Amino acid sequence: MRAVLCRAWGGPETLTIEEVATPEPGPGEVRIRVLAAGVNFPDVLIIQKKYQVQPPLPFTPGAEIAGEVEAAGPGTTLRPGTRVAGFCSLGGFAEQVVVAESACIALPDAVGMEQAASLLLAYGTSWHALRDRALLRAGETLLVLGAGGGVGLAAVDIGHAMGARVVAAASSAAKLAAAVEYGAAATIDTGEASLRDAIARTCGKAGPDVIYDPVGGDLTEPAFRSIAWGGRHLVVGFAAGATPSIALNLPLLKGASLVGVFWGGFARHQPHEQRAETEEMMSWLAAGRLRPKVSRRYRLADVATALTDMAERRVIGKVVIVP
Numbered sequence: 001m002r003a004v005l006c007r008a009w010g011g012p013e014t015l016t017i018e019e020v021a022t023p024e025p026g027p028g029e030v031r032i033r034v035l036a037a038g039v040n041f042p043d044v045l046i047i048q049k050k051y052q053v054q055p056p057l058p059f060t061p062g063a064e065i066a067g068e069v070e071a072a073g074p075g076t077t078l079r080p081g082t083r084v085a086g087f088c089s090l091g092g093f094a095e096q097v098v099v100a101e102s103a104c105i106a107l108p109d110a111v112g113m114e115q116a117a118s119l120l121l122a123y124g125t126s127w128h129a130l131r132d133r134a135l136l137r138a139g140e141t142l143l144v145l146g147a148g149g150g151v152g153l154a155a156v157d158i159g160h161a162m163g164a165r166v167v168a169a170a171s172s173a174a175k176l177a178a179a180v181e182y183g184a185a186a187t188i189d190t191g192e193a194s195l196r197d198a199i200a201r202t203c204g205k206a207g208p209d210v211i212y213d214p215v216g217g218d219l220t221e222p223a224f225r226s227i228a229w230g231g232r233h234l235v236v237g238f239a240a241g242a243t244p245s246i247a248l249n250l251p252l253l254k255g256a257s258l259v260g261v262f263w264g265g266f267a268r269h270q271p272h273e274q275r276a277e278t279e280e281m282m283s284w285l286a287a288g289r290l291r292p293k294v295s296r297r298y299r300l301a302d303v304a305t306a307l308t309d310m311a312e313r314r315v316i317g318k319v320v321i322v323p
């Protein structure tokens with residue numbers, strides 16, 4: 001089978017596509033024929049040795065896939081031919097991948113492969129963030145930073161479905177248009193001179209009740225200074241590169257919380273809750289209540305272009321690799 005290989009730490013251009021042995025599933029595992037693989041920001045970081053997990057070389061990147069079960073190892077219940085989405089951490093940018101059965105979920109007929117490959121990580125993170133960590137309530141104002149990206153647009157979609165008033169902040173007209181399409185009631189161009197003025201104008205004098213922040217960098221502090229009394233600022237990621245620092249008098253003065261969000265840790269520490277949430281999300285997707293936006297498809301041979309587009313902020317919503 002063909003697979004993308006990271007043989008040396010470096011940028012997307014250093015990846016190779018090679019013929020490798022078909023992997024065999026062990027106990028509790030299934031082999032899946034990959035029909036779509038979701039691209040996520042950690043894929044950009046992991047090949048450059050900039051991610052918290054550093055696998056031994058060589059490895060195949062790609063954390064989540066959707067496809068058909070081809071072979072099932074001992075002790076499994078999924079049968080060949082079953083359509084599934086799976087979280088594999090690594091190995092997804094390939095024609096076949098072996099995944100723990102416990103990390104797979106069967107797909108309802110109404111769910112297509114590309115949307116299924118875009119759900120687990122981005123929607124799982126934003127669902128966990130808004131529902132479990134922020135306890136977002138209908139009628140509250142939710143400010144989403146990086147609202148045109150993968151987790152950001154998922155937060156817009158989920159926040160809108162939960163009945164929040166969503167304000168989307170992003171760097172381009174196309175990203176803001178996507179956020180409006182997914183339910184944002186107001187938008188902020190983060191290129192504007194003053195983020196605080198823009199937040200005051202769009203979120204009202206009280207400020208946002210919940211801030212969803214996958215960007216970090218220079219956006220975090222002005223956003224947090226604008227938060228409402230009793231607000232919750234969700235620390236999701238640092239796509240801008242810099243991990244910001246916040247003076248602790250700010251949460252004190254606002255009676256506000258800085259709330260960490262870590263989907264991988266949630267899956268590790270609370271696997272049953274995480275599984276239940278994935279099943280509920282899948283049922284919302286099948287019912288059309290969630291709509292992952294897949295804005296572009298790339299062939300396996302074009303994986304470097306996909307990762308470069310993501311690193312250079314050109315991706316809107318989700319993009320997938322179709323082997």
Ligand SMILES: NC(=O)c1ccc[n+]([C@@H]2O[C@H](COP(=O)([O-])OP(=O)(O)OC[C@H]3O[C@@H](n4cnc5c(N)ncnc54)[C@H](OP(=O)(O)O)[C@@H]3O)[C@@H](O)[C@H]2O)c1
Binds near residue numbers: 147150310
């Ligand atoms: N905590 C968790 O469990 C968890 C789970 C999944 C992902 N994450 C993190 O969430 C962040 C976003 O992931 P994603 O998959 O949604 O990525 P993405 O689709 O690339 O979105 C990231 C957004 O960040 C903004 N950005 C600002 N400066 C950037 C820069 N220098 N390079 C790239 N993007 C920049 C961009 O929006 P503008 O152009 O509008 O500024 C971009 O749309 C990453 O840091 C990722 O590691 C965390």
